[in-house]
Amino acid sequence: MTDIKAALRAQHIETPSWAYGNSGTRFKVFAQRGVPRDPYEKLADAAQVHAYTGVAPTVALHIPWDKVDDYADLARHARELGVGIGAINSNVFQDDDYMLGSVTHPSARVRRKATDHLLECVDIMDATGSDTLKLWFSDGINYPGQDDIRARQDRLADSLAEVYGRLGEGQRFLLEYKLFEPAFYATDVPDWGTAYAHCVKLGPKAQVVVDTGHHAPGTNIEFIVAFLLREGKLGGFDFNSRFYADDDLMVGAADPFQLFRIMFEVVRGGGLDAETGVAFMLDQCHNIEPKIPGQIRSVMNVQEATAKALLVDRDALAAAQTEGDVLGANAVFMDAYNTDVRPLLAELREEMGLAPDPMTAYAKSGYFEKIAADRVGGTQAGWGA
Numbered sequence: 001m002t003d004i005k006a007a008l009r010a011q012h013i014e015t016p017s018w019a020y021g022n023s024g025t026r027f028k029v030f031a032q033r034g035v036p037r038d039p040y041e042k043l044a045d046a047a048q049v050h051a052y053t054g055v056a057p058t059v060a061l062h063i064p065w066d067k068v069d070d071y072a073d074l075a076r077h078a079r080e081l082g083v084g085i086g087a088i089n090s091n092v093f094q095d096d097d098y099m100l101g102s103v104t105h106p107s108a109r110v111r112r113k114a115t116d117h118l119l120e121c122v123d124i125m126d127a128t129g130s131d132t133l134k135l136w137f138s139d140g141i142n143y144p145g146q147d148d149i150r151a152r153q154d155r156l157a158d159s160l161a162e163v164y165g166r167l168g169e170g171q172r173f174l175l176e177y178k179l180f181e182p183a184f185y186a187t188d189v190p191d192w193g194t195a196y197a198h199c200v201k202l203g204p205k206a207q208v209v210v211d212t213g214h215h216a217p218g219t220n221i222e223f224i225v226a227f228l229l230r231e232g233k234l235g236g237f238d239f240n241s242r243f244y245a246d247d248d249l250m251v252g253a254a255d256p257f258q259l260f261r262i263m264f265e266v267v268r269g270g271g272l273d274a275e276t277g278v279a280f281m282l283d284q285c286h287n288i289e290p291k292i293p294g295q296i297r298s299v300m301n302v303q304e305a306t307a308k309a310l311l312v313d314r315d316a317l318a319a320a321q322t323e324g325d326v327l328g329a330n331a332v333f334m335d336a337y338n339t340d341v342r343p344l345l346a347e348l349r350e351e352m353g354l355a356p357d358p359m360t361a362y363a364k365s366g367y368f369e370k371i372a373a374d375r376v377g378g379t380q381a382g383w384g385a
C-alpha cells in the first residue's frame with residue numbers, strides 16, 4: 001500500500017485558470033458571486049484547491065484571458081500562494097481575423113499574426129518559468145470545397161515548425177486535437193493520428209495532449225493513451241467528461257469507469273513516473289456549479305480513478321491474460337474498480353497533514369463567504385466569447 005500512497009502523493013493535477021471564471025454555452029454564460037476579476041484572484045482560488053487536496057500545485061494560464069503587464073510578477077504571486085504556473089495555452093480562436101482559420105488561414109497576413117501569438121506565448125513561458133505550451137486550433141472548414149484540406153496541413157506544419165524552433169531548453173509544446181466545433185465539416189487537427197503525425201515529424205519537444213471530451217462517441221480513449229505512451233508521445237491530458245459532445249463537465253462525472261480504464265493504461269504504461277512527464281491537467285467549465293468545490297471534486301475524481309488503477313493486481317491479471325482466462329482477467333480488473341478507495345485517500349490526506357475530506361474542509365473554511373463579500377465591483381473574469 002505504501003507504493004500506492006507514494007504514487008498518489010506524487011501525482012500532480014493541474015487546474016485551469018479559466019475554470020474559476022464565468023463560463024457557459026452559446027445560450028448563456030451565468031455569473032456567480034465571488035468570481036475572480038483578474039488572473040491574480042484566479043491564482044488565489046486555485047491555491048485553495050491545492051491547499052485542500054495537496055496535489056494541485058500548478059495552474060494553467062490562457063492567453064489573453066490571463067494577460068497581465070508583468071508575467072514575472074504573476075509568477076511571483078503564484079509562488080507566494082504556494083502554487084506555480086503550469087501550461088501556457090494559446091488562443092487563436094477568438095479574433096475576427098481567424099474566421100477562416102488561424103495558422104491554416106488562406107491569407108499569409110493572418111497566418112503570420114497567429115504564429116506571432118504562439119511565439120508570444122513562448123515568451124510568456126520564459127517569463128513565468130513554464131515549460132509547456134499547449135496548442136489547440138479551432139481551425140477547420142464548414143463546407144466541402146471551402147478550402148484545400150491538404151494545403152491547410154502544409155500551412156499548419158509550417159507554423160508548428162517555426163514555434164518548435166523557438167522552444168528553449170527543457171521546453172515543449174503539446175498539440176491538442178478535437179473532432180469538431182467550432183468547425184462542423186473538417187477540423188485541421190481532428191484526431192490523435194493527425195496530432196501524432198505532426199509531432200513525430202517535428203521531434204521530441206512535440207507531444208500530443210488528449211482532451212477526454214474531444215472524441216467521437218464510442219471512441220476507445222484508453223487505446224489512444226496506451227499507444228501514445230508506448231511511442232513516448234503522450235504529453236498530457238485535458239481532463240473533463242461528457243455525455244454528448246465537448247461538454248467540459250467534471251472529469252469522471254459522466255463516466256468514472258472510462259476514467260479508470262484510462263488511468264489503468266497510464267499506470268501500466270509508466271505514465272505516472274515523473275520522468276515520463278505526462279501532464280494531468282483539468283480543462284473544465286463549471287457553468288452552473290460552484291467553481292472551487294467543482295475543481296476540488298474533479299481532483300478527487302482523478303485521485304480515486306488513479307488509486308483504483310494502482311490497485312489492479314498486475315500479476316494476477318497477467319497470469320489470467322496469458323492463460324486466456326477471459327472472465328478471470330476481467331474479474332481482476334473489475335475487483336480494483338469496485339474497490340472503495342475513499343478511506344485510503346482520506347488516510348493519505350491525513351498523513352499529508354490535510355483534512356480527510358477536502359470538500360467539507362473547504363466548505364467550513366469561510367473562503368467562499370470572504371471572496372463573495374470582497375469581490376464586489378469590477379468585471380468578473382470569463383471566456384470573453
Ligand code: LRH
Binds near residue numbers: 176
Ligand atoms: C478546446 C479546449 C482547449 C482550450 C479550450 C478552453 O475545446 O479544450 O483545450 O483552449 O478548450
Ligand code: MN
Binds near residue numbers: 136176211238283
Ligand atoms: Mn482542452
